[in-house]
Amino acid sequence: MSLSTAVPTVPALSVGTPVPLRLAVVDMSGTSVVEGGxxxxxxxxxxxxxxxxxxxxxxxxxxxxxxxxxxxxxxxxxxxxxxxxxxxxxxxxxxxxxxxxxxxxxGVTAVPGAEGALVRLREAGLDLCLITGYARHTQNMILESLGWMGLADLSLSPDDAGRGVPYPDMVLTALLALDHDDVRSVLTVGDTAADILAGRRAGAGLVVGVRSGQDTGGVLAGAGADQVVDSLAQVPDLVATLRG
CATH class of the missing domain: 1.10.150 (DNA polymerase; domain 1)
Structure with a gap:
């Protein structure tokens, strides 16, 4: 008698299958914060x-x-x-x-409408992580000066994740730290081509570029942004529209 070993099958993931957004990873300098040079x-x-x-x-x-x-x-x-x-x-x-x-x-200032946008993203049910190329203690100084220490669920710098953009380390660290299991549920927002590349390399479900900082809309689109908007203030409405 021959014995056969049953191997359980796992349904293949469809690349085009939409996954609900659950985590927003948002850049600081140029995207949500103005540090004025x-x-x-x-x-x-x-x-x-x-x-x-x-x-x-x-x-x-x-x-x-x-x-x-x-x-x-x-x-x-x-x-x-x-x-x-x-x-x-x-x-x-x-x-x-x-x-x-x-x-x-x-001191620094917030990009106009940024704080309200971050609050709205959380109210829409997304966890929020603020990321930066600043050192950890510098990031904390900025968050404290803006009164943002409790605004996000998590904040990360290269000190915490290993490498900054254009590497995907901070996006993936946020995914793991906030206990999410599908990178396609991640929204990333940034103002530079490097921010866009980090989102793309991480496999984020929605990568958004904003024109409020360093790079032009053409550069952001060329780097692979799914959407390019004028500022972070527009991102919650964009998310709501895409959710239908």
């Missing part, structure tokens, strides 16, 4: 102190690199500028100290 000022001070004087081609190349990679960890940015790891770590600490001083002096 304080990062650029802190960066200029740090690299000038290390021999890259403002107005020189070397300084401009460094500034361009910083603008392109500002969503990832600051350590990674300075490691790309300074081959010596010790010098990169020292520059990172100097940047964070300079930025914190500027932040304490000048």
């Amino acid at each position: 304080l990062q650029d000022r802190a960066f200029a001070k740090v690299v000038a102190a290390r021999g890259l004087a403002e107005g020189t081609p070397e300084h401009e190349r460094a500034a361009r690199l910083f603008r392109e990679r500002r969503g990832t960890s600051r350590t990674a940015v300075f490691q790309a500028l300074f081959e010596d790891r010790t010098a990169a770590l020292e520059a990172t600490r100097a940047f964070e100290a300079a930025f914190d001083r500027l932040l304490a002096e000048h």
Whole structure:
């Protein structure tokens, strides 16, 4: 007598099957927060102190690199500028100290309509995670200054997740930390091509670009955004429309 082993079958997931949105992962700088160029000022001070004087081609190349990679960890940015790891770590600490001083002096503001939009997303039943390329303590300073410490279910920086955008680490960390089981239930919102790439690479169900920050709508669409809107304030209505 021959015995056959029954192998349970698992229904295949349909790529086109809509999954209800359950988690919003929203970028801070440029998307929900306006920091008014304080990062650029802190960066200029740090690299000038290390021999890259403002107005020189070397300084401009460094500034361009910083603008392109500002969503990832600051350590990674300075490691790309300074081959010596010790010098990169020292520059990172100097940047964070300079930025914190500027932040304490000048503060930041919310993007118009951002706080209301975040509240509406939670009222619509979505968990909320705020993500940033800032260091953890800097992120906390900003949240405290805006009165946003209890606004989101979770906040993450590269310090918490390993890497910043364009890597998917923070999106996936939020998914796991808030106990969701399907990345297609995630909405991501950001103002840079790197934010869009992070959402795409994570497999988010809806990736939205906003024109309130660094990159143009064309750049955001070209990076793979499902939708591009003027600001975060429009995102709750977009979600409601897509839900039908």
